[in-house]
Amino acid sequence: MRKEMKNEMKQPSETAAAQGIDVDLDAYTHVAEEHPYQEDPSRLSASDKERIREVGVTLDDRSQRSGTFLQIDQSVVHRKTDQEGVEVMGTPEALEKHPELSEYWWKLVSPEADKFTAYSHSHPFQGYFIRALPGAKASQPVQSCLYLAKHGLAQNVHNLVIVEEGAELHIITGCAVAPVKEDGLHVGISEFYVKKGAKLTFTMIHSWAPKMAVRPRTGIIVEEGAVFMNNYICLKPVRTLQTYPTARCVGDGARVRFNSVLVASHGAHMDVGSRVLLEARASAEIISRSIATGGDIIARGYLSGQVADAKGHLECRGLILGDKGNILAIPELEGTVAGVDLSHEAAVGKIAEEEIEYFMARGLSRDDAVSVIVRGFLSVDIEGLPPELSAQIEHAIELSEQDMAP
Amino acid sequence: MLEVEELSIAVDGRQIIRDISFNVDIGETLVLFGPNGGGKSTLLMTIMGFPRYQVTNGRILFNGEDITRLPVDERSRRGLGILFQRPPVVRGVKMRDMVKACIGDKPNGSTVDHLAQRANMQDMLDREVNYGFSGGEVKRSELMQLIAQGPEFVLLDEPDSGVDLVNIQLVGDMINEILQRDKRRSRTHSGLIITHTGHILDYVEADRACVLLNGGIWCRGNPREILASIKSHGYEGCAVCEKK
Secondary structure (H helix, E strand, O other), X not given: OHHHHHHHHOOHHHOOOOOOOOOOHHHOEOOOOOOOOOOOHHHOOHHHHXXXXXXXOOOOOOOOOOEEEEEEXXXXXXXXXXXXXXXEEEHHHHHHHOHHHHHOOOOOOOOOOOHHHHHHHHOOOEOEEEEEXXXXXXXXXXXXXXXXXOOOEEEEEXXXXXXXXXXXXXXXXXXXXXXXXXXXXXXXXXXXXXXXXXXXXXEEEEXXXXXXXXXXXXXXXXXXXXXXXEEEEEOOOOOEEEEOOEEEEOOOOOEEEEEEEEEEEOOOEEEEEEEEEEOOOOEEEEEEEEEEEEOEEEEEEEEEEOOOOOEEXXXXXXXXXXXXXXXXXXXXXXXXXXXXXXXXXXXXXXXXXXXXXXXXXXXXXXXXXXXXHHHHHHOOXXXXXXXXXXXXXXXXXXXXXXXXXX | OEEEEEXXXXXXXXXXXEEEEEEEOXXXXXXXXXOOOOOHHHXXXXXXXXXXXXXXXXXXXXXXXXXXXXXXXXXXXXXEEXXXXXXXXXXXXXXXXXXXXXXXXXXXXXXXXXHHHHOOOHHHOOOEEOOOOOHHHHHHHHHHHHHHHOOOEEEEEOOOXXXXXXXXXXXXXXXXXXXXXXXXXXXXXXXXXXXXXXXXXXXXXXXXXXXXXXXXXXXXXXXXXXXXXXXXXXXXXXXXXXXX
C-alpha cells in the first residue's frame, strides 16, 4: 500500500512507461535550429529526398497526393493541400487558427500517462493537423513526413487528425532520419477522430536508425458506422521502439483494423501492440507479422468486448530467421458481457523446411524460396488500400530484403 | 530418360525400399501401382531429391547424368517436376506468386492468367497457396504449377486421390497436356504416375505399369491388364503371383 501511494505521488515526468525499455530523456538535445520553409520541397537534397521517399513520401512528383506536410526536426518545412475540403498544417498553427480544436487536444492521450507524454506536454512541439471536412472525399492520399536531421535531438511531435462525418481520407505518413544521423529520440503524440460514417486509412512507415529511441503515443475514436484502417510498417533497425495505440469504437457498426509488419534486426528492441476497445456493436481485427533477424520483438494485441455482438479477431504471427532473435507474442482478449465474439491465433516459429523444399521443387534456389516465403509472410492483406499505398508497402519490404537475409 | 538402378531407400533410419530397378524412356508414361504404405511416395520423393529420403544403395540417372546426390532445385532445373499428394500450405504467399515462381525466366509464352484460365483457377490466384483448398483444387493447383514449370519428366503422386467427378476429367486433361499424350511420334515428355486406385487410367493412357509391394517391384506389364488383375485379386494376389 505504501508503495502504491508513493507511485501515485510521482510526477508523470518521472514515470517510466509500462512497456518498453527505459529511455533517459536527459541524454538528448531539446532544441533544434530552424529549417527554412520551402515553397518547393523538391529542392531538398537528393539524399534527404531518397530517405523520405523510402517511407512513402514523394517530394518530386506530388501529383499522386492530395496534400503534403513535411517537418524537419521541429520546423514545418512545407505544407500544402490540393484538395478542397482537406486541411493540412502544423498543429501549433491549427490551434491558433481554430481555437475550437482545444476540444480535441490531449483528449485521447493523457499527459499523465508516462514520462514521454509528460515530456511532450511540457515542451515545444510541432506535428501535423489534417482534417477532412464533412463529406469530403480525398481522391489521393495526403502524405506527411516527420524527418529527423539533427543528431541527438528529442523530436517532439503532436499530431491531430479529424475526419468529419461522412468524409474519407487516406494518410500516408513516414518517419525517417537523415542518412548520417544515428541517434535521437522521437516522441509522437497522435489523436485521431473518425466521425460518424467516416473512413480513415492511415499507413505509417517508419525508417529509423540503429541508435534511435521511438515512443509514439496514439489514441483513436471511431464513431458509429465509421472505419479506421491502420497499417504500420517498421522494417529498418531501431534501438528501441515502443507503441501501443488504443482505438475506441464508440458507435454501432464501427470497424477497426490494425495491420503491423515488423522486422527486428540485431540490437533492435520493438515492443509494438494494438488495442481496441469495442464499446459498441462494432468489430475489430488486429493482424501482426513479426520477423526477428537477431533482435527482440514483443507483439501485443488486446481486444475488449464490452457489449453483446461486439466482434474481434487477433492474429499474431512471428518468424525467427537465423540463429538469434526473440519474439514474444502476447494476444489478450477480454469480454465483459455475454454475447461478445472474440478470438485469436498466435504462432511463432521458423520457416518450415517443407515449404522451402516445395519451392525448390519448382526450380527456386533455397535463398529465392526463403525470399518468396518471407515476402508472402509480410504482405498482409490490406482491405481497400489504394494500389499506390500497396506499392509503397511492397517497396518498403523490397528495400528491407537485404537486411533480412538469414 | 530416367534410370533407377538397384535403389535402396531409408527414411529416418528405416529401410523402405530395397534394390529396385526400372527405367522410363523418352516419351513414355509408366504407372506404378501399389497399396498404401508400400513405398510409392517414398520412391517419388527420393527421385525428386528431398533430403529426408536417403539413398542407401544404387543410383538415379536422368538423361544419362547421375543425379543421386543433387539437391531438389538442381533436379528441378534439369527438367524433373513433381505433383505433391499433400503439398504444404504456405501462408501469405499468393497462388499468383507461386505460379510466377514456377514460370521463372522460362520463355514458354504462358502468362499466369492464361494458365489459371486453363486450370479453371482464375478465382484462386489471390488465395494463399493451398490454404483451405479442396482435394480437387489441390490437384488443379499442382498441375497448373507443373504446366507453368514445364518439366520434361513428371512424377505424379496419386493425382486422382480426393478428386471428385467434376474435376477428374480436367485433372486428366492437364496430365495429358504435361505428358504430351496427344503427340505420338514427337513426344519428348515422360512421366511416372503412382496410383492406389487406378482411377486416373480412365482419363490418362499409360504405356507400361508395375507394382510396388513390400519395398520391391513385383510385376511389370500392360497397365490395364495389371489393374484388372489387382481389381480381381487385390494386392494380396500380386504378393503370391510368380511374375516378380
